[in-house]
Amino acid sequence: MAVSDGIKGAVEIAKSMAVTLRALLAGPLTVQYPEQPIAIYPRFRARHELRRYGNGLERCIGCMLCEAACPTGAIHVEAAENDPEHPVSPGERYAKVWEVNLMRCIFCGDCETACPVEAVVLGHEYELAGYSRDDLLWTKERLLEPTRPNVIIRTE
Template identity: 45%
Template sequence: MALTVKFRLPCAFRSLTPIQARSISLCRQINTYKIVGKPAEEETLQTGLDFVTRGLLMTEIAKGFALTLGMIFKEPATINYPFEKGPLSPRFRGEHALRRYPSGEERCIACKLCEAICPAQAITIEAEPRADGSRRTTRYDIDMTKCIYCGFCQEACPVDAIVE
């Protein structure tokens, strides 16, 4: 003769079918937590000595201080950015700038090689002749919305007037 156990469901679950009620009761059993781990240690002389050495002798503080002292003598991992610049990759393509001589005069000699080589036609140069026969720029514009940062203008410039 088989023994059947019947249980009474809470009010909210009485309208459920027996299969639904069984799945809910299984979920309730599955969701119980079981604590796994080491049992609590008994107070022994060794754990008492560990507590005393950690508390009175401050070994953790000494270890942290030793780590700090070790880092003082190493090379810093950061730089003082606005005043120091890090190394740039040769593949770096940044915004172009027109260089000047220390006197303040632009280096550009208005040869228009950069304007001719620019694939995006982002460079516009206007120049006028000087009294000594050389040409100097009156207007030098790089339209940065058109620029594709290819660097051809920098490579084409014979006087290194354009830098990235």
């Protein structure tokens, strides 16, 4: 091995050590996730939410288009006729049962697109772990509860 090889090698090692030193000085990129929230994009698709009108009526009219649009069959809707005295929704019918199985859902957002009255939207709550299968079968009552998930929206 020639001495010039040794010098060349020393230069290369010095370069690689400079790279790591720059990384050291730049500081960590890690986000301490459960303590520090991760910024998400505004159009991030997480768990479904069912919406109401301002007067308290449910938007969902039980048309079952979301169920038809769902590629994995995660949504199950059973419609019923509205009682004219005490309507649940402004239309003729309402959703008696509106369930989404989050173990099947792929969060594609097709239900959101299919919905003619913007009743179902994919919100920002993405911390969806559950202790049982029932925990992941979200029913209408749970989906109707207004949520304000603790997320930071990323500026674009």
